[in-house]
Amino acid sequence: TVALWVKLFREGRDAIQDNRRSGRPHQFLASSLDVDSRWAVRELAAEVGVCHKTVLHILHNILGYRKIAARWIPHTMSEVQQLQRYAIAQDLAHTTDTVKDLLRRWRWEILQHPPYSPDMSPCDYDLFAKMKEPLRGLRYNTREEIILAVGWSLLDINRCGRANGVQHLQIWQKVVHMGGGII
Incomplete structure (x- = not known):
């Protein structure tokens, strides 16, 4: 064109x-x-x-x-690809405690994830969209570049106080009222 x-x-x-x-x-x-x-x-x-x-x-x-x-x-993964995927999944299981410890040190509130409702994650409502917006359309060559860009994006959100959208959502209030149960 x-x-x-x-x-x-x-x-x-x-x-x-x-x-x-x-x-x-x-x-x-x-x-x-x-x-x-x-x-x-x-x-x-x-x-x-x-x-x-x-x-x-x-x-x-x-x-x-x-x-x-x-x-x-x-669509169908080779045996090598399946093994790589399994190794990554194993690594993620070992990092959750590390992440939780870091969040506690920073004195951040850890919001619990409602059972059986990954779409009800508080981060999906507000944080991810605001984090991804300044990164949209950019390409990175290394993992370090991605980590740095995401870090700057999150710092900007925290500095401006824009990470509060979940508090304004009625459906999230219903989830909290139900104790994280299914609505």
Whole structure:
């Protein structure tokens, strides 16, 4: 599209010829996702030079990928991928006590999670949206860059006193009144 070309020229591109690509679009997409699984569909479409619907068709129907938690993953995972996923889940179980200790040291109130209702998490109501807003559209190359950006975002929310939206929600008050039970 014209907007894409304008953007490319503003970013320093000076040639109108397509970039060299090896193989068919699905081979290029597969190799791109092997390097970084956090691509947006529109970014992949611009990179390959096809419309985003074609990219979606290739990802879902030819490569068997689906997007989970902002990453494109194969629908069926290899044994290595399954073992990596298991190792991560094990690591998370060991960090919860560390996180709770840190929150206690900071004298932050730990809000209990209602049983069987992950969608009722207080952070889902207000905090995550405010935290993600300044980060929207940015890409990071390292884990450290992500941690730093999220940290600055949370500091800004705390400094401005904007992390109070859960107190204004009637449904959350019902959950508190029910003692965390199902409404």
